[in-house]
Amino acid sequence: MQIEELFRIALGLESPWRVARVQFTEEAQRLELWLDFPAGSRFACPECGQRLCGAYDTTERTWRHLNFFQHATLLHARLPRVECPEHGVKIVAVPWARSQVGFTLLMEAYILLLVQSGMTPRQVARLIGEHDTRIWRLVRHYVEEARARADFSAVRSVGVDETSRARGHDYITVFLDLEGAERGRVLYACEGKEADTVRQFAEDFVAHGGVVEQVSEVCADMSRAYIKGVAENLPQAALTFDRFHIMKLVNEAVDEVRRQEAAERPELKGTRYLWLKNPENFTAHQEAQFEQVKRLRCRTQRAWFLKSVLQDIYRWESRENGAKLMKAWCAWATHSRLAPMVEVSRTLRRHWAGVVRWFESRITNGIVEAFNGLIQAAKRRARGFRTTANLVTMIYLLFGKLDLNIPAPLR
Numbered sequence: 373m374q375i376e377e378l379f380r381i382a383l384g385l386e387s388p389w390r391v392a393r394v395q396f397t398e399e400a401q402r403l404e405l406w407l408d409f410p411a412g413s414r415f416a417c418p419e420c421g422q423r424l425c426g427a428y429d430t431t432e433r434t435w436r437h438l439n440f441f442q443h444a445t446l447l448h449a450r451l452p453r454v455e456c457p458e459h460g461v462k463i464v465a466v467p468w469a470r471s472q473v474g475f476t477l478l479m480e481a482y483i484l485l486l487v488q489s490g491m492t493p494r495q496v497a498r499l500i501g502e503h504d505t506r507i508w509r510l511v512r513h514y515v516e517e518a519r520a521r522a523d524f525s526a527v528r529s530v531g532v533d534e535t536s537r538a539r540g541h542d543y544i545t546v547f548l549d550l551e552g553a554e555r556g557r558v559l560y561a562c563e564g565k566e567a568d569t570v571r572q573f574a575e576d577f578v579a580h581g582g583v584v585e586q587v588s589e590v591c592a593d594m595s596r597a598y599i600k601g602v603a604e605n606l607p608q609a610a611l612t613f614d615r616f617h618i619m620k621l622v623n624e625a626v627d628e629v630r631r632q633e634a635a636e637r638p639e640l641k642g643t644r645y646l647w648l649k650n651p652e653n654f655t656a657h658q659e660a661q662f663e664q665v666k667r668l669r670c671r672t673q674r675a676w677f678l679k680s681v682l683q684d685i686y687r688w689e690s691r692e693n694g695a696k697l698m699k700a701w702c703a704w705a706t707h708s709r710l711a712p713m714v715e716v717s718r719t720l721r722r723h724w725a726g727v728v729r730w731f732e733s734r735i736t737n738g739i740v741e742a743f744n745g746l747i748q749a750a751k752r753r754a755r756g757f758r759t760t761a762n763l764v765t766m767i768y769l770l771f772g773k774l775d776l777n778i779p780a781p782l783r
């Protein structure tokens with residue numbers, strides 16, 4: 373068997389395509405294949421697929437294929453343009469490539485597989501010896517195509533949360549589906565954390581078959597921007613204030629009480645983590661340490677106790693008494709003479725309806741933690757995302773539950 377015929381079979385090429393020439397360049401460590409078709413071949417119009425047309429002229433193209441052992445492999449071909457009586461002059465579709473990015477289907481499938489299993493496009497680029505902008509173009513191409521097909525018509529419950537690329541910089545607002553089979557999927561992500569992000573979401577939501585009036589529950593933090601954005605753009609939705617954000621406020625208050633008190637009680641030095649960590653996760657040493665500091669009968673301990681009780685209230689299963697318990701907690705915090713706790717209580721009372729909505733809706737945005745994990749990992753990998761737009765693409769890729777329609781051979 374001739375080497376050209378061997379490669380034709382390996383690539384799965386069918387008539388009229390054949391491998392015309394194979395060349396291996398040792399210095400460049402590169403294998404190149406020229407694909408061609410016999411003169412007079414007829415091709416289907418890429419639009420209608422039915423009419424067979426003769427080649428009208430050709431245009432040169434190159435694709436990067438899977439490596440041949442350690443050697444980069446390039447395919448070259450003259451792509452015929454055909455003139456369909458109905459659709460005009462079109463470049464024919466070829467069986468080995470799909471997007472315009474210049475990779476073969478197998479290479480695309482391989483790259484997507486690597487990116488989906490947690491490598492950043494920059495790492496993939498290094499691995500295969502490509503520039504990372506081409507990898508990003510490919511990922512964006514597949515993500516955009518898959519998002520165009522996404523269907524939001526069944527969505528009723530939405531979570532809104534923000535995450536930042538660097539501490540306090542480049543905010544990204546993420547909208548999640550909080551219910552049903554697609555629970556946890558990212559519906560939309562965009563730059564910023566203003567009320568306008570909710571308007572942008574609503575617009576994109578409708579474009580994907582979503583029904584704004586059907587969204588009956590939204591989970592968010594207590595920021596004015598989201599409250600305003602939801603009121604204006606998702607008018608039928610009841611707001612639930614995310615319990616993880618509320619617990620975060622309470623934890624910050626405990627820490628503030630400890631910081632103030634440590635000035636007069638040196639025994640509190642070095643105990644910060646004890647008051648913030650969940651005692652269920654203590655080591656034996658920390659447990660013993662905590663028993664010691666609890667004997668101090670300090671203000672920090674009272675603040676910590678308030679926090680523990682609120683945690684228990686959030687574990688309360690009954691719908692009926694939840695609001696009552698929450699009210700009792702707020703009254704207790706208000707009279708605690710611990711200024712940071714009094715402040716938390718005031719904040720909760722100002723946002724009362726959304727605070728107690730939790731006992732009905734039971735929705736949280738806990739899953740956004742996964743994005744923060746992704747962002748931290750990207751930072752460790754030498755700022756793998758570079759731009760906010762790239763990070764949004766990765767969030768869709770990893771958390772959008774998109775049907776990427778990855779080329780079949782590796783699916």
Ligand SMILES: [Zn+2]
Binds near residue numbers: 418456
């Ligand atoms: Zn046609």
